[in-house]
Amino acid sequence: MSEAENQATSILLPSSKLAVYSKDPQTLEAARGLEDDWRFARVRVAGEDGDVESAIRVYEEIKSPDLIVIQTDTIDDSFTERLGELAGHCEEGTSAIIIGPDNDVNLYRKLIDMGVSDYMVRPVSTEDLAEVVAKALIEKIGVTGSRLIALTGAKGGVGTTIIAEALACGIADILGQKTMLLDTSGGWSTLGVGLGFEPSTTLDEAVRAAEANDEDSIKRMLHRVDERLQVLATGGDVMLEDTVSAEQFEVLIDMLMVKCPIVIVDVSHSPAALQRCVIARANQIMVVSTPTLPALRLARSLVQEVREVRGGDHGELSLIVNMQGQAASSEVSKNDIEKAMELDVAAYLPFDPKVFLSNESESKKLTDDKAAREVINKNLLPLVRKYLAVNENTDEDEPDGGFLDGILGKLKKKA
Ligand SMILES: Nc1ncnc2c1ncn2[C@@H]1O[C@H](COP(=O)(O)OP(=O)(O)OP(=O)(O)O)[C@@H](O)[C@H]1O
Numbered sequence: 380m381s382e383a384e385n386q387a388t389s390i391l392l393p394s395s396k397l398a399v400y401s402k403d404p405q406t407l408e409a410a411r412g413l414e415d416d417w418r419f420a421r422v423r424v425a426g427e428d429g430d431v432e433s434a435i436r437v438y439e440e441i442k443s444p445d446l447i448v449i450q451t452d453t454i455d456d457s458f459t460e461r462l463g464e465l466a467g468h469c470e471e472g473t474s475a476i477i478i479g480p481d482n483d484v485n486l487y488r489k490l491i492d493m494g495v496s497d498y499m500v501r502p503v504s505t506e507d508l509a510e511v512v513a514k515a516l517i518e519k520i521g522v523t524g525s526r527l528i529a530l531t532g533a534k535g536g537v538g539t540t541i542i543a544e545a546l547a548c549g550i551a552d553i554l555g556q557k558t559m560l561l562d563t564s565g566g567w568s569t570l571g572v573g574l575g576f577e578p579s580t581t582l583d584e585a586v587r588a589a590e591a592n593d594e595d596s597i598k599r600m601l602h603r604v605d606e607r608l609q610v611l612a613t614g615g616d617v618m619l620e621d622t623v624s625a626e627q628f629e630v631l632i633d634m635l636m637v638k639c640p641i642v643i644v645d646v647s648h649s650p651a652a653l654q655r656c657v658i659a660r661a662n663q664i665m666v667v668s669t670p671t672l673p674a675l676r677l678a679r680s681l682v683q684e685v686r687e688v689r690g691g692d693h694g695e696l697s698l699i700v701n702m703q704g705q706a707a708s709s710e711v712s713k714n715d716i717e718k719a720m721e722l723d724v725a726a727y728l729p730f731d732p733k734v735f736l737s738n739e740s741e742s743k744k745l746t747d748d749k750a751a752r753e754v755i756n757k758n759l760l761p762l763v764r765k766y767l768a769v770n771e772n773t774d775e776d777e778p779d780g781g782f783l784d785g786i787l788g789k790l791k792k793k794a
């Protein structure tokens with residue numbers, strides 16, 4: 380594959396499902412290896428010890444995935460006939476890649492003519508498989524964007540950072556999506572306390588690395604909380620000095636969004652320009668307030684400003700009311716909040732120092748605490764669940780043609 384093609388597939392692949400049917404342990408191992416490739420974060424890979432016959436039996440019963448890889452030892456008319464049979468049981472638009480024993484140009488042409496996306500000669504490595512599968516998925520589904528979620532606080536200390544952390548842990552641990560968390564507050568960042576890392580870098584270093592497209596340096600700046608959650612370990616910045624510009628920060632966001640399906644940015648305690656730039660381009664904006672008058676008054680203005688920045692395109696704007704019950708007698712009712720803000724309360728979070736402050740102080744991942752996990756699942760995840768289901772929109776993105784269409788077309792031509 381040419382360098383240009385390699386670069387074209389060096390992106391986060393769209394949400395999709397892939398099944399690999401092979402009796403060759405090396406191919407199945409190569410398929411398993413795809414899970415370690417960052418581009419496959421949204422691709423569900425199933426490796427099956429089987430062949431075209433097994434695939435036919437499976438798709439007689441269940442819906443076929445977006446892409447099927449079939450390995451075969453016999454490449455003759457009997458195989459292409461069985462491939463035709465398989466196509467008859469597949470969903471419209473399912474694509475196929477064949478792995479065979481020989482490098483045979485005529486066969487390659489015949490399979491491509493039948494609508495097969497590609498033909499590979501065994502043995503295949505994870506790298507080879509990744510390139511060919513990536514190309515086929517991009518051709519079939521196209522490139523779908525990652526999701527940027529911005530959290531902003533109406534006022535200092537209302538809990539924006541801990542909620543960003545809770546949301547990131549929930550999306551990674553409960554919804555199983557690869558997630559990146561970062562903040563724009565430079566030296567004022569407290570993410571390292573909650574997630575247990577030393578701030579080893581600065582926003583300035585991170586944007587410089589992004590501007591130089593230096594992926595290795597960015598990788599070193601990421602703290603891996605677990606398999607699915609990474610945090611940009613900034614916070615070493617000088618507190619009383621200006622940090623990076625909005626333009627520079629956008630370069631960093633661009634780079635991270637190509638790498639990760641969910642990017643969460645906590646903009647609490649940050650320069651206005653950085654807050655504004657993240658809010659302007661986020662797919663979803665969460666405004667955090669407490670249910671008390673001073674915070675709500677600012678929340679009202681902030682929501683109006685967010686609407687102005689977005690100029691009619693509000694993205695998904697959610698109001699989160701935190702620390703409910705801390706000062707019950709001074710709290711404003713849900714009804715009054717919604718009337719004043721012209722916005723529904725999307726989520727309430729209880730005032731619960733055990734759930735939030737204790738875990739934060741002990742650097743305990745919130746989803747590792749039973750009570751916190753419940754609060755996250757019940758109160759916060761409903762705000763994002765509908766956007767994050769794997770394969771949610773693939774039907775809409777289905778282009779014309781594919782494996783089935785190719786083979787049916789061929790059969791029709793024959794008839
Ligand atoms: N619902 C809650 N119940 C109990 N404690 C909470 C709750 N929400 C947040 N806290 C605690 O309140 C403190 C302030 O929270 P946090 O740092 O998240 O606020 P913030 O809005 O990001 O502040 P800043 O404006 O400084 O960025 C933290 O120690 C946090 O653990």
Ligand SMILES: [Mg+2]
Nearest residue numbers: 539540647648
């Ligand atoms: Mg904060």
